Structure formats: structure tokens, C-alpha cells
Amino acid sequence: MEKFNILTINPGSTSTKISYFYEDGREIKEELHHESEELQKMNQEDEIEYRLSLINNSLNKNLVDMNKTHAVVGRGGLLKPLKSGTYSVNEEMLIDLKSGVYGKHASNYGGILAQKISLLYNIPAYIVDPVVVDEMSDIAKISGIPEIPRKSIFHALNQKAVAKVHCEKINKKYNESSLIVAHMGGGISVGLHYNGEVIDVNNALDGDGPFSPERSGGVPIGDFFKGFYNEEYSKDFLLKRIKGQGGIVGYLGTNNVKKIVEDIKAGNIEAKKIIDAMCYQIAKEIGGLSTILSGNIDNIILTGGMAYSDYIISKIKEKISFICEVIVIPGENEMLSLYHGGCRVLSKEESVKSY
Template sequence: MDQIILVINLGATSTKLAVFENETQTHGAKLHHSSSALAGFSDIVEQKEFREEVTVKWLTSEGIALESLTAIVARGGLLAPIPSGTYSINDTMVEQLAQGRYGKHASNLAALIAYDLSQPLGIPSFIVDPVVVDEMEPVARISGNPKIERICIFHALNQKANAKKVAHFLGRRYEDLNLIVAHLGGGISVGAHKKGRIVDVNQALSGEGPFSPERVGSLPTDALVHYVFDGGYGKT
């Protein structure tokens, strides 16, 4: 039986959607949301119904019935650190993402919408390589302060996907290659891929590493301390 799969990837101001028939993409769209459209939401999770409605309307406009889907796959959000892979969405995951237990980010919404749409249809829903994929080696967790350990939050899905594309292009197995992969977007992450695992990468969510359109990047400690105290800034 052919597999008809809906893929949902949510960003801060966009909803990216695609439908695959087995391994072939048959439909796709990147829907942008204006600041005014999102201004009425005080919290990321409050956007769920709006983003879900956008998704259903797009499917309808493309002539794709929800009942024709056999699975839904979503970008994974902020969860506890986990290895790279594909994970079934369940009640526990939904609760953690909705509550923002490990942080709030637009990527949290994709799994919530996938689960919400899949349940009445009786079909499975999954996340793949969420932003909390953690394969870092112990030495990569060491920072310059013994009380501060480096953590791993980055663009794992895009990093893994493009590394595997390169491996395919080279006619090699991803697990046999050593690669440096850079994701350049609103945030930037640069990862060291060693034999199929990302063993070191900058924490892109908080802006560690290169500065980018939406992140200030790593700053000189002395200058940052003076900036905060001289400017009278508090923790928030």
C-alpha cells in the first residue's frame, strides 16, 4: 500500500508543509505569517489552533483529504536530550511540549498539531531528529567554567539531512564519513559529524557560536559584563 505522509515543519514566522507519496514529494508550500497575524498571541502554544487551521486549509486547497493520509511527521521541539532518530508522538511528549517543560519554541507546535490531526484518523505521528538531539562526546561538554557545562540544542534535522545527502552524493555511508556541517538561517549551528554522530556543535538556541540574523552570538565576557552592569540591566 502506498504511504501518504504529511510533513509539518514550523518556524517562528512560517509554516512549511509537504506531502509525500512513499519517498516522492507531491506537494509542498512555505506559508509566511505576518507580525500582525501573530501579534494577538502572547505565547507560542496559543498559536496551535491558528497554525493547525492553516495546515488543514492548505491540504484542502491542494485537494488532499485528511482521510487519505497514512502518517504525519513533524519537526521535533524542546524535549529532554535524546539520540538521533524517529520517535512516536505520545501523550507524555505532547504534555511536555505544551507546557514548555524544557523551553518554548515554535518547533514545539509541529508535534502538537501532528498528534492532534492524527488521533481522529487513527494513524501514527512521529518526530524526527528534534532540536535536542544529543550525541556530544564528554570532552565537548567542557566549558571554561567547571560549574557550567555546554549543552546541545541545534538544527539537528537539517544537519543530519544534509550530511546524508552529501554521503549519497559521494556514494558513501554517512556512518563512514567525518564532516563539518553548517546550518545558516535565523540561527547558525556548525556541527562536527564523526562516523554518523554529531560529536560537537554550538548551542544555537541561545546564540552560542557565530552571530546570525536572530542571535547575537558569543561575546567577549569582559565587554558583556560591563555592558550589563553599566547599562543597569537585570536578569530579564
């Protein structure tokens, strides 16, 4: 793949990560931290300008010549369902990102900040594989309740990137492969990649699939309704039980998986039970997806931050290794994934998509 000078931007709730990739292979990266109390005092436009000023200060400090930059690539936010790919930032996208019509999240600022910088330096602005990438088959979207179809909201950026890197490594085309990719981070998504599309995946944001460090996963909905349908509980409270205060946090009071695994090694029986249950659910999700292709899976890939844990990997592997070879690619590699998305369209390997 041809290389270019590209700035990548990944906004989070209390930080903005930036990486500048040079065509000669060098990389400058920095995580710009923000005090949440300060951000809460700002309106949207003020926060965007604040983050932009920090980005520009960092680029100046690191002597980055933006006049030699080929593109800027931002993290994709909550948008309408999209096919996988690299999208140019246009006015319609900016309207949806700013309004939060499909959801409000710090990642929405990725495309907005990219567009601001693109105007300053007359370079193209892109986003790559936002979490709303939707390639699910029609049958996979049927939930059991007609008013509530299953949705594709997952770690598309990293899942797609590690799948393509793996296929390149074994000299096989991604669009001719059958893979199951499990991204294991604060949320967990397990996707079935078939001939270049993720034809089934759990909604890793809103209560579907395995529970994770911060999310409930799929819970018995009848018991949830009966247990919490009460004036005492607000909508915000209920949503936080699903996302933010569910999963491992709900059981153990912390989302620090590294520390919990250390506690397991020190003999903490309760911590072991909860982590083992999470691994059990991840393995069950992988096994379930393998049936869709009658077990004809080329490889299973385990990725995300929790893939650094030998304990977690071993627990999952012992249940799924009978299906096919299991590949471990730890970490999220988000900035590199954004960079590669930009390179693919600049080198004409892929066509840029329009929102």
C-alpha cells in the first residue's frame, strides 16, 4: 500500500488523540487531555474550537508541516447506518454529527475537526468505518419483536482493520474469507466476516451479546422489566445499568480488568467467577456465529485491549479452538486503522464513499 503524510484524529470524552503519519514511516502521536469539568462549561462550538486549538498547538510544537499533508482522517461518529469504507466529510454528514440525530458521542467530533483542518490547509477530510457500519443480512436483523430490529453497532474500525491485516499476512483476500472477529474492550463485539462483509454482529452498545467491563450485554429482558419498571428508576438510571454500570462494574465495582486478573491469580474466587463467565459468554457468541456458515470458518481473531491478557485468551481458546485456528491480535490500533483507510483511497485501492 502506498504511504502518505496523514493526520489522524480520535476524540474521546476526556481526551483527543492525534497521530501524524509520515510517508517515510515515522509517526508522531500525542494524547491531549481535557478536564471534564472544563468541557461541561462549554457549548458544542466552543468545545470544537478548544480541541482544535490544542491540536494545532501540538502540531506546531512537533514541527509538523501541514502544507505537506495529503489528508486528515477523523474517527467516525454516530451516523446513519453505512457500508464499510472511507467517507469524505460533507455538509450532510456535518449536520448529522453536530445535531446528534443518531446519538451524541465525543467521536462525533472526529469528522467535524477533520473538516475544520481540511479547510485551513485545502486537503481532503475523511472518516473511516464508523461504529454504525451495517452489512448485516436481513435475517440477522429480525429480533423477535417487530418494533425492535437488531442493529449493527460495533467496533467496525478495529474489526475490519485486523481482519484485513490478517488476510494480507496469509496472502488471502479479505473479500474471499470467512472470519469471526471478537473485539474485547470496554464493550465487546463479535462479528462474522463473510466475503468482505460483517453479515452478523451483536450491538455492542445497547445490551446485546456478551457482558463486558462496562456493559450488561444481553440480559433476561422480562426480569429486567419486572425488576426496574418503577417510578423510582429514571430512564437515565436504566440506561446506565445497561451501559456504564453493567457488566463487570456491576459485579465487582471496577472496570480495571488487568487488576481483576491479578486478583484472580492472588486467589480471589468471586473475581474468577465473573471473568470466567465473561469468557464463557464470548466463547458462546463465537460458537453461535460459527453455525451460520455451518462451521466453515477460516480463522477466529481475538483483538482489543483484553486480548493482552493471557488468562482471558486461554479461557476463551479452550472452548473455541475446536472450530478453527485462533489468532490473537491485541490492542485497538485505531489511529493506524484511520491512517490505512486514508491511504487506501489516496492510492486508489478503494474508492472514497459519499455520505
